[in-house]
Amino acid sequence: MATSMTLLFALFLSIISSSSSLFSHNNSLSGFRTSIIHRDSPQSPLYNPNSTVSDRIKAAKMRSLARHRRYFNSPDDLTAPVMYGRGEYLIQLSIGTPPIENYAIVDTGSDIIWLQCFPCEYCYPQMGPFYVSTQSSSYERIKCNTTECNAAIGACYGGDKCRYEVAYQDDAYTRGYISYETLTFRDTKNGESFPLYKIIFGCGVDNRDTPGVHEPGPPGLIGLNLGQLSFIRQISFDHFAHCFIPDDNKEATSPMTFGLSAIFEGARAPMKYFPGHDEYYLNLVGISVGDTSIQIPPGAFDDVKEDGQGGFMIDSGTTFTIIHSVVYKNILTEVSKQAFYDSVPDTTHAFDLCYDVKMSDIEFGTPDIKLHFFGGTDLVLKGINAWVDNGYGLVCLAMLSADKEYEYSILGNHQQQDIHVGYNLKERYLTFKPMDCTEL
Structure with a gap:
């Protein structure tokens, strides 16, 4: 048992160190603080003022159970291991150069960053303006047979552009190109905005929202788990933290910190x-x-x-x-x-x-x-x-x-x-x- 635990520890450390060496594009940034918004907060663009407390509780239960199933990989369902479901918390960010302000789901259980990209083959109605990749001077598609494409498990179909596809268990999906882009965040402590360059993301040109949902949704997702291309791994930080405010607080937002701004107490x-x-x-x-x-x-x-x-x-x-x-x-x-x-x-x-x-x-x-x-x-x-x-x-x-x-x-x-x-x-x-x- 001790030997197996030692091997797992060594594997864990090797995964952490390998991702930092592959995608260390933003090493000059030591840390930052931002805010995240619960989907049912009046400050959220997903907030439905006609929804009652009971409505929100029942919907949260259904999302919880559906998400619980997402992590279970049965032998017959390996192609759809996750559920979109529009997430629970949203983060505000700007996309591209010049920056376009919008929101995205922030999720500790997901391992990819993806955003709807216009022009689309098909894009679902979204909150806020569409990100137009052809109008951003910092947008760049990643080529096939590169380290970045292989890390993203990208595929090549008769060309040199790296394509991706993520299919969710609730029948939502996103398809497009593995690309580089600049994402800009605002530090809520000092008010300064700062860009993160050459972030690897999925530029989704064919996207389907959860069936049965008719309201505009978030334009994409920021994954924070241990996956090699998650946001936290790409920005080369070993630390992050969050503090969720209670559901009954309708005015405040929840603080989230990254890098040296993250506190470890308790x-x-x-x-x-x-x-x-x-x-x-x-x-x-x-x-x-x-x-x-x-x-x-x-x-x-x-x-x-x-x-x-x-x-x-x-x-x-x-x-x-x-x-x-x-x-x-x-x-x-x-x-x-x-x-x-x-x-x-x-x-x-x-x-x-x-x-x-x-x-x-x-x-x-x-x-x-x-x-x-x-x-x-x-x-x-x-x-x-x-x-x-x-x-x-x-x-x-x-x-x-x-x-x-x-x-x-x-x-x-x-x-x-x-x-x-x-x-x-x-x-x-x-x-x-x-x-x-x-x-x-």
């Missing part, structure tokens, strides 16, 4: 690396409700199998935490035993455990849920991190059961509210520090 939880999986996995060793340890089936969180079963990841794009079905049932049973209240049925049929109390009272009448990570770190879930108002006067446990066909677990963004989460890729650990994110 308890550390080591990452686990599994070959073929670029998501952020954590070494979860136990769960307790109050002072009672929850029974966990052997192997539930230990390893990720070839088909995607097992493991415990953290993800910005999943709203509600999804837990191995047996563990989830055990958590519900123990919370019910220890709660001071009698449970009531959820009128929205979204959750399995609800109480007819105010959100301000739930923390005092229900036990804390603690996630125990290797090394002694505990992440305590209570109040807004464990519960959610369903929009009809009930407060419900904001967790979902994994489908028995997809037995792996995800720590969702709802459980990360008012917790500063730092990602240290160099030393491969995350930090958790509860705080008021509006004061960061």
Whole structure:
């Protein structure tokens, strides 16, 4: 076991170092701070003022479950491992030279950057102006048989341009050319704008949004996982962090920091690396409700199998935490035993455990849920991190059961509210520090 862990560690470090040497185009930048916006915030271009709290909760549940399936690679579904779903958080950026302002999904579970490019063979209606690649002096298509094309798993069809295709499980897709472009961000701390040159991205000329969605969508996606062409790997930073403000705060935005601007405070939880999986996995060793340890089936969180079963990841794009079905049932049973209240049925049929109390009272009448990570770190879930108002006067446990066909677990963004989460890729650990994110 010790030998295998050492080999995995060495492989993890080699992957980190190899990407930095391949795509170190922006080494002069030491770090920056920006803001991200939740899709349901009134500040979001995706905000629907006619949507009720209950509507948003049910939609978030459906997105969470659909996204949960995206990570599961069955032998019959290897060509569509991911789901688009328009994401959970948006980042503001400018594209090209001269810069065109717009938004994109920012996602710790994705490994690619892609944007709709005009002129299109087909582009779905989007928020804001279209990026016109032919009008940008910094746009450049990447040629076939190059390191960059091979890293992007690009393909060549009778020409020297590197093409890509990403097909999503919700039948959305993007197709186009692997290219270079300048992306510009604004540092929200000092107000300065700065360009990031020669970012490798997919210039999508044939794109389909999630079927059934009729409103204009974001023009693309900024991936932040450990994939070789993700944003964080291309800008050669070993660190980033975010702090999600609570859902009920309609005015503030959530801070996100990169490079030396990222702070690492609080308890550390080591990452686990599994070959073929670029998501952020954590070494979860136990769960307790109050002072009672929850029974966990052997192997539930230990390893990720070839088909995607097992493991415990953290993800910005999943709203509600999804837990191995047996563990989830055990958590519900123990919370019910220890709660001071009698449970009531959820009128929205979204959750399995609800109480007819105010959100301000739930923390005092229900036990804390603690996630125990290797090394002694505990992440305590209570109040807004464990519960959610369903929009009809009930407060419900904001967790979902994994489908028995997809037995792996995800720590969702709802459980990360008012917790500063730092990602240290160099030393491969995350930090958790509860705080008021509006004061960061």
